[in-house]
Amino acid sequence: MRAGWSYVGRRAVFALITVLIAISLNFVLFRLAPGDRTSALRCQGCTQEFKQQLRIDFGLDKSVPEQYVIYLNQTLRGDFGRSFVTEQPVISELWQPIKNTLPMILLGTIISIMLGVTTGVIAAWRRNTLADKATVWGGILFYSLPTQWLALMLILYLAGPLNLPTSDIADPYLAYSNAGAWAEFVDRLKHMILPAATIGLVLFGEYTLIVRSSMLEALGEDYILTARAKGLSNWEIITQHALRNSMLPIVTLVFLSLGFIFGGTILIESVFNYPGIGLQIYESVGNRDYPMLQGAFLLLTVVIILMNFLADLLYFKLDPRVTE
Amino acid sequence: MSFIDAPMTPLDEVRKSPSRLRSLLSFLRKHPQAAIGFVILMLFVFIAIFGPYFAPYGEREQVGPIFGTPSSAHPLGLDDGGIDVLSLLIYGARVTLIVGFAGAVVAMLVGGSIGIISGYFGGKIDNAMMRTTDYFLVLPDLVLMIVVASIWGRSLRNIIIIIGLIYWTFMARLIRAQVKVVRERAYVKRAQALGATHTRIIFRHVIPQIAPLLLAQTVLMVALAIFLETAISFLGLGDPSVASWGKMIETAFSRSAISYGAWWAIAPPGIAVALVIMAFNMVGTAAEDSLNPRLRVSHLARRHFRLRPLPDKEPPK
Numbered sequence: 001m002r003a004g005w006s007y008v009g010r011r012a013v014f015a016l017i018t019v020l021i022a023i024s025l026n027f028v029l030f031r032l033a034p035g036d037r038t039s040a041l042r043c044q045g046c047t048q049e050f051k052q053q054l055r056i057d058f059g060l061d062k063s064v065p066e067q068y069v070i071y072l073n074q075t076l077r078g079d080f081g082r083s084f085v086t087e088q089p090v091i092s093e094l095w096q097p098i099k100n101t102l103p104m105i106l107l108g109t110i111i112s113i114m115l116g117v118t119t120g121v122i123a124a125w126r127r128n129t130l131a132d133k134a135t136v137w138g139g140i141l142f143y144s145l146p147t148q149w150l151a152l153m154l155i156l157y158l159a160g161p162l163n164l165p166t167s168d169i170a171d172p173y174l175a176y177s178n179a180g181a182w183a184e185f186v187d188r189l190k191h192m193i194l195p196a197a198t199i200g201l202v203l204f205g206e207y208t209l210i211v212r213s214s215m216l217e218a219l220g221e222d223y224i225l226t227a228r229a230k231g232l233s234n235w236e237i238i239t240q241h242a243l244r245n246s247m248l249p250i251v252t253l254v255f256l257s258l259g260f261i262f263g264g265t266i267l268i269e270s271v272f273n274y275p276g277i278g279l280q281i282y283e284s285v286g287n288r289d290y291p292m293l294q295g296a297f298l299l300l301t302v303v304i305i306l307m308n309f310l311a312d313l314l315y316f317k318l319d320p321r322v323t324e
Numbered sequence: 325m326s327f328i329d330a331p332m333t334p335l336d337e338v339r340k341s342p343s344r345l346r347s348l349l350s351f352l353r354k355h356p357q358a359a360i361g362f363v364i365l366m367l368f369v370f371i372a373i374f375g376p377y378f379a380p381y382g383e384r385e386q387v388g389p390i391f392g393t394p395s396s397a398h399p400l401g402l403d404d405g406g407i408d409v410l411s412l413l414i415y416g417a418r419v420t421l422i423v424g425f426a427g428a429v430v431a432m433l434v435g436g437s438i439g440i441i442s443g444y445f446g447g448k449i450d451n452a453m454m455r456t457t458d459y460f461l462v463l464p465d466l467v468l469m470i471v472v473a474s475i476w477g478r479s480l481r482n483i484i485i486i487i488g489l490i491y492w493t494f495m496a497r498l499i500r501a502q503v504k505v506v507r508e509r510a511y512v513k514r515a516q517a518l519g520a521t522h523t524r525i526i527f528r529h530v531i532p533q534i535a536p537l538l539l540a541q542t543v544l545m546v547a548l549a550i551f552l553e554t555a556i557s558f559l560g561l562g563d564p565s566v567a568s569w570g571k572m573i574e575t576a577f578s579r580s581a582i583s584y585g586a587w588w589a590i591a592p593p594g595i596a597v598a599l600v601i602m603a604f605n606m607v608g609t610a611a612e613d614s615l616n617p618r619l620r621v622s623h624l625a626r627r628h629f630r631l632r633p634l635p636d637k638e639p640p641k
Contacts, residue, residue: 022463025463030471144601145598146570152573153591166582263465300464
């Protein structure tokens with residue numbers, strides 16, 4: 001157990017240092033941007049004196065190490081500055097989009113896990129049959145499709161026949177018409193399903209291939225032979241023996257891709273005009289809203305680091321041998 | 325069964341070292357998947373090189389109405405500017421493939437050299453370099469790319485550098501592991517004992533040994549690079565002056581091809597990207613399979629020890 005705790009400790013220290021490096025990289029990257037925060041400001045009739053005063057207010061006249069310390073201090077207190085566009089604090093501007101994005105990502109991940117595990121298990125079980133080949137080729141195909149293109153194709157071919165909305169997060173009229181909580185929930189779900197399906201299909205390709213190969217490996221183990229000799233049904237063999245033991249790579253993969261899909265939402269949300277963190281980043285790029293970009297970048301990095309850390313912990317829980 | 329039963333290459337076959345073309349041909353014969361991918365790739369490379377000579381219309385030439393439907397004169401229809409989509413697709417192949425190859429090569433040069441130095445010298449250098457790699461590995465690639473692209477400005481060169489800078493980590497890790505194995509081989513030890521310099525050992529003994537793996541990884545990397553190129557073009561951070569497949573998807577989307585129902589403006593570039601990425605993946609994984617010794621052992625293990633034919637083939641109930 002001692003070895004286990006030291007492993008967890010090491011991973012935690014690693015995660016913390018990574019966060020610190022991400023914060024520093026954030027400082028360096030945006031310091032390299034042409035001009036400074038005052039030259040990016042779009043104010044009409046700003047005089048040179050006013051800008052100079054602003055530079056002093058922002059602390060831009062100080063030396064770079066001093067600025068770094070100030071920046072570190074602010075960041076650690078959760079102060080990411082104010083958006084150039086709305087002039088509200090970045091952290092509060094990012095909060096609502098994140099709340100919008102989270103359920104969509106969760107739904108998408110659930111879709112991808114369900115699709116990927118089912119097809120992967122069937123493919124491994126019926127190895128070298130048509131179902132297996134179709135799964136492998138389908139997996140490779142979906143793995144190769146550009147995310148934004150897949151989203152556009154869904155709009156083009158699914159949104160019409162299924163009568164699904166292709167833009168925004170909720171129907172604005174529902175709020176006025178007092179349609180009730182259930183109707184609003186269904187409406188939100190309808191707006192969420194296509195972006196979530198895109199996430200699901202993009203991840204599906206990767207998941208199904210991994211599930212298939214780790215299931216193939218598990219199915220060849222001796223304990224499967226034992227289980228068969230004991231007279232267990234195929235269903236029991238798959239769910240209780242093979243799948244259980246091949247969960248390890250799958251679970252880690254899910255956590256890792258959960259982090260990275262936050263980045264992928266930039267493409268998906270800008271296609272569906274879904275007001276989440278991805279669309280926010282997309283708009284910030286267009287507006288040259290550096291504080292927002294900086295805040296979002298840092299936030300996503302921290303999320304990914306956290307997911308990595310959780311994956312490490314889970315890995316340890318599922319397979320304590322990792323510490324050796 | 326044991327390892328001894330595993331098919332081993334007879335020694336004289338190793339010594340013969342067939343010509344490069346012949347070994348490529350035999351590799352393709354053994355891996356039909358790679359052969360299909362290779363044919364698709366060659367086709368696209370041909371289009372990228374000679375495309376401008378047989379493209380039916382110009383890259384910026386308005387030849388018909390906005391979003392004109394596909395017809396015999398324009399098999400893939402017209403885009404938002406009345407430009408022939410098929411011609412755009414042909415012109416775009418060049419830029420997309422250049423970005424893909426160049427980005428992968430940058431990643432290979434940066435990642436490869438770090439991997440070689442780290443794996444060859446080991447010790448403190450190795451430790452420091454691999455720690456750095458670990459940290460870079462967790463950065464969200466797309467977001468980092470957007471941040472850097474929006475700071476540096478939109479140009480093809482920047483995109484290539486950014487792709488290289490994002491993907492060097494994967495390369496560095498893999499190459500390092502491989503170099504560590506090569507370093508322990510007898511002939512490297514012998515060369516060291518004979519007083520060969522590090523530079524000489526690295527260039528004469530280490531790099532030739534890892535070159536095939538480096539190549540296979542670079543091929544896989546091209547697929548990733550093309551993927552990122554379409555993503556960054558889609559976000560409006562691509563080079564505005566040249567036509568690429570990513571940019572075609574972007575203009576079709578931003579000029580609302582969807583509300584026109586103009587599938588022909590969106591579908592072809594996406595299919596082209598998917599085909600190329602699939603082809604690179606097919607060639608790359610097959611090459612990796614047959615070159616990466618660690619994978620080969622595990623494949624052997626799987627084939628000879630673990631996998632037994634299942635007694636019955638009923639689907640799960």
